[in-house]
Amino acid sequence: QVRLVESGGGLVQPGGSLRLSCAASGSTEPALSMGWYRQAPGKQRELVARILSEDKTMYTPAVKGRFTISRDIARNTVSLQMNSLKPEDTAVYLCNARSRSGRDDWGQGTQVTVSS
Numbered sequence: 001q002v003r004l005v006e007s008g009g010g011l012v013q014p015g016g017s018l019r020l021s022c023a024a025s026g027s028t029e030p031a032l033s034m035g036w037y038r039q040a041p042g043k044q045r046e047l048v049a050r051i052l053s054e055d056k057t058m059y060t061p062a063v064k065g066r067f068t069i070s071r072d073i074a075r076n077t078v079s080l081q082m083n084s085l086k087p088e089d090t091a092v093y094l095c096n097a098r099s100r101s102g103r104d105d106w107g108q109g110t111q112v113t114v115s116s
Helices: none
Strands: 003-007 010-012 018-025 033-039 046-053 056-059 067-072 077-082 091-098 104-106 110-114
Touching (some): 003 091, 003 104, 018 033, 018 091, 033 067, 033 077, 046 067, 046 077, 056 067, 077 091
Antiparallel strands (some): 003 018, 033 046, 033 091, 046 056, 067 077, 091 104
8 A cells, every 4th residue: 555645735925935745655666657736626636747757757837837846766755846836826735656557646635825
């Protein structure tokens, strides 16, 4: 059973920064890819960023240039550096790990609120 634990959420003013981290445990091998999703009230869950390796990343257009995803395969962690935050970035951010067999595992989520 893979366990994902997120940390780093909170309240920040528009234009500020936050760094989210996610630690994975319980897997016998590293996930094929890891990513961050977010879900705002009344909206569907959406992919924010995904990383396969250092040179293979993808971002949703709304965050490209502001967010950076990184991964430490040895430590089985994934991070999301979020800069120039906007009120529309407010959501619960969830960590995802996708195994080589295609199984998705999820964290509980961490709240990010961007407000003045």
